[in-house]
Each structure stands twice: as structure tokens, then as C-alpha cells.
Amino acid sequence: MKFLKNRIINFIFPMVIFISGCATTPVEHILDLSANQLKLRSIQTRSFDTSDKERMMRSVIATLQDLEFVVNKADDELGIVTGTKFVGNQVLKITVIVRPKNDKQLLVRANAQLGIKSLDAPEPYQDFFDALSKAVFLTAQNID
Amino acid sequence: MRIKSLSLGTVLILFCLSLTGCVTTARINALKLSPDSLKNREVESRQFDTKDELQVLLATANVLQDMGFTLTEIEKDLGVIVGSKERDATVPGQVAMAAFADILCAAAGTSSNALAMTDAVQSILVSCVTRRNLEGNKIVVRVTFQRVIFNQMQQVSRLETINDPKIYQGFFEKLSKSIFLEANKI
Numbered sequence: 001m002k003f004l005k006n007r008i009i010n011f012i013f014p015m016v017i018f019i020s021g022c023a024t025t026p027v028e029h030i031l032d033l034s035a036n037q038l039k040l041r042s043i044q045t046r047s048f049d050t051s052d053k054e055r056m057m058r059s060v061i062a063t064l065q066d067l068e069f070v071v072n073k074a075d076d077e078l079g080i081v082t083g084t085k086f087v088g089n090q091v092l093k094i095t096v097i098v099r100p101k102n103d104k105q106l107l108v109r110a111n112a113q114l115g116i117k118s119l120d121a122p123e124p125y126q127d128f129f130d131a132l133s134k135a136v137f138l139t140a141q142n143i144d
Numbered sequence: 145m146r147i148k149s150l151s152l153g154t155v156l157i158l159f160c161l162s163l164t165g166c167v168t169t170a171r172i173n174a175l176k177l178s179p180d181s182l183k184n185r186e187v188e189s190r191q192f193d194t195k196d197e198l199q200v201l202l203a204t205a206n207v208l209q210d211m212g213f214t215l216t217e218i219e220k221d222l223g224v225i226v227g228s229k230e231r232d233a234t235v236p237g238q239v240a241m242a243a244f245a246d247i248l249c250a251a252a253g254t255s256s257n258a259l260a261m262t263d264a265v266q267s268i269l270v271s272c273v274t275r276r277n278l279e280g281n282k283i284v285v286r287v288t289f290q291r292v293i294f295n296q297m298q299q300v301s302r303l304e305t306i307n308d309p310k311i312y313q314g315f316f317e318k319l320s321k322s323i324f325l326e327a328n329k330i
Contacts, residue, residue: 057222061273062286065188066181068305070271070290076221086290086303092174114174124175131177 043122045109046129046140047101053079056106059136060096066131069094090115094128107143108132187309189286190316192323197223197274200283203322204272210318213270223274233266233293264296287315 050056053076060081061071069083069092079098084091094112101107110128112119119125129140178184192200204225205215213227242258249256269290277284289306 054221058275061222061224062275065273065286065288066177066185067175068178068181068184068288070226070269070288070305071224071273072226072269072271073217074219074222074224076219084290086305087170087174089303090170091303094175112174114171117171119171119174121172123172127173127177128175131175 040120041109042143043120043125044111045107045143046132047105047107047143048136048138048140049105050136050138051100051104051106053098053100053106056098056108056136057081059132060098060108063128063132063135064094064096066135067128087114108140184307185286187307187312188288189284190319191277191282191284192320194283194323195276195281197276197283199326200274200285200323201225203326204274204285204319206326207315207318207322208270208272210322213268225272226270227272228267228269230265230267233263235263238262260296261301262296263293263301264298265294267292267294285316285319287312 048056057074057076057079061074064071064081064083067085069085071081071083073080073082075081081096081098082094084093086092092112092114094110096108096110098106098108108129110125112124133140194200198220201220201223205218208215208225208227211229212231213229215225215227217224217226239259239262242262245258246256249258269292270287272285272287274283274285276282289311291304291306292300293302293304295301
């Protein structure tokens with residue numbers, strides 16, 4: 001009897017806590033903020049020495065097409081472009097936002113997710129901004 | 145025996161490492177330009193001898209409608225049109241093979257669900273973008289197609305980017321005609 005009691009405490013009880021833990025996790029992801037939010041923002045953002053937003057938007061669209069994305073949405077006024085691409089059996093989604101930093105500069109921020117995970121590594125964004133720089137004939141500058 | 149189990153363990157570890165390696169590479173190279181990007185751009189783009197971007201955009205919308213696409217997004221200031229359509233994706237040969245496999249399994253006393261896994265519906269997405277060429281005297285149209293194929297159980301069975309040059313050539317032939325008709329107001 002004691003043995004059974006021990007078993008319940010040692011095994012079944014932690015198991016129940018473990019399972020109920022799993023059940024509550026997904027909802028919490030909705031407002032996820034990564035610990036390195038500032039770092040992520042700087043990885044995903046570059047500034048460009050131009051104030052021509054339309055030209056920048058068109059270059060972003062051309063770059064996405066070069067990267068084999070299909071453009072899903074584009075809004076000139078808000079400066080938002082979204083695209084999707086199939087990588088094997090996973091979907092790669094990207095949103096790019098262009099907004100003025102000051103009178104002479106634009107900020108471009110890209111964020112992407114592959115499958116069910118966001119892309120947080122600096123390399124893919126560096127590749128994207130390299131391609132965008134070539135398309136727009138301007139240098140992408142890191143933000144502070 | 146010990147050597148055997150050791151080598152099996154090594155193989156398993158190496159296999160796991162190679163799998164995680166693949167995943168990381170896919171993530172790291174997710175936004176890298178592929179070596180084929182120039183070739184793809186050529187296949188997916190055509191220049192039209194006009195300066196009127198709006199007219200080309202209108203002609204593109206007409207062609208997409210002719211092909212049965214529903215336009216889901218239009219941004220004329222950026223020259224973007226997005227459309228989609230759902231069509232039948234059943235392949236008679238595939239269905240026959242699956243039915244045959246199911247019957248064989250039933251005869252052998254096991255169950256199989258091959259028929260439910262056959263292609264049923266395809267959802268096709270098209271995105272067209274117009275822009276001026278570098279000299280500013282012509283309009284370039286670039287079009288890209290994607291499709292998602294669902295099986296009989298309405299699960300996604302395949303994701304495909306369409307790269308067949310014939311599809312693009314066919315589209316641009318239709319677009320050329322439409323631009324001509326549009327220009328001559330026919």
C-alpha cells in the first residue's frame with residue numbers, strides 16, 4: 001500500500017503537472033516577447049539614405065520576387081509587403097515594413113518565420129538586406 | 145557484439161546530427177539568393193513597349209479574370225495584383241493505383257487508406273508585379289505562381305512553386321494579346 005502511495009507521489013503526480021503544463025503553453029505564445037527584443041530589432045532592421053518610399057517599396061517587392069517569394073499583400077501608404085515561399089514542405093513567410101526614420105532616411109524592417117518558428121538568426125536577414133541593397137543601389141546601414 | 149552496438153550508436157548519432165544539420169542550414173539559408181535567381185527572373189518577366197503602367201496593370205487583371213482567378217489584392221501605386229483560384233486536382237491514374245492498393249490490402253486482411261491520400265483540390269496563387277525598366281521607357285511584368293494541393297481528407301499534401309517555363313510563356317502570350325486589345329480599346 002505504501003509502495004503504491006509512493007508511486008503515485010513520485011510518478012503520477014509530476015506526470016499530471018507536466019501534462020497540464022503542456023495544455024496551457026500555446027496560449028502564452030501569443031504575446032511572446034523574446035528576451036533579446038532590442039537585439040532582434042537591430043538584426044531585422046536597416047536604414048537607407050533615401051526618402052523615396054515608393055522606390056524602396058518597389059525594390060523590396062523585386063527582392064522578394066528574386067528570393068522566390070510570392071507577394072501576398074502590398075500597401076504603399078502603410079509601407080507593408082508580405083510574401084510566402086515554400087521551402088521543402090514548410091512555408092516561409094515574410095513581412096517587410098518601410099517607414100521614414102527622418103527627412104532623409106528610411107528604415108526597413110523584415111521579419112520572417114519558417115514553419116512554426118520565427119527566424120531569429122542574423123544571417124538570413126543579412127542575406128536579405130544584401131540583396132535589397134543591390135536592388136536599390138544603396139548601402140544598408142545597421143541601426144543603433 | 146560491443147563493437148556492433150558501438151557502431152550502431154555512432155551511426156544513430158551521426159544520423160541525428162545530419163538531420164539537425166539540414167534543419168539549421170535551411171533556416172540559415174532561408175533568405176539567400178539562389179544561383180538560379182537570374183534565370184528565374186528571366187522566365188518570369190516580360191517587357192512591354194509602353195510607358196503606361198496602369199494600362200498594363202489593367203490588362204493583367206483582365207487576363208487573370210479570363211483565367212478564372214479571383215483577385216484578392218490590388219495595390220496600383222506599387223503595381224501589385226494577387227489572385228487565387230481553387231481547381232480539381234484529381235489524377236485518374238493516381239486514383240486507380242490507390243484504389244488498387246486499397247483492394248489488395250483488403251484482400252490481404254489489412255486496412256489501407258491510399259484512396260483518401262490521393263490529390264483532390266489545388267489552390268493556385270498568382271502574384272503579378274509591374275514596374276518601369278531601368279531606362280524608364282518600358283514596363284516590366286513579373287509573375288509568380290504557387291500551388292497548394294489538398295488530398296481527399298482535405299489535408300495539405302504538397303506545396304509547390306511553379307517553375308515550368310511553358311506556364312509562364314503561356315501567361316505572357318495571353319497578356320500580350322490583352323495589352324494589345326487594351327491599347328486599341330477593343
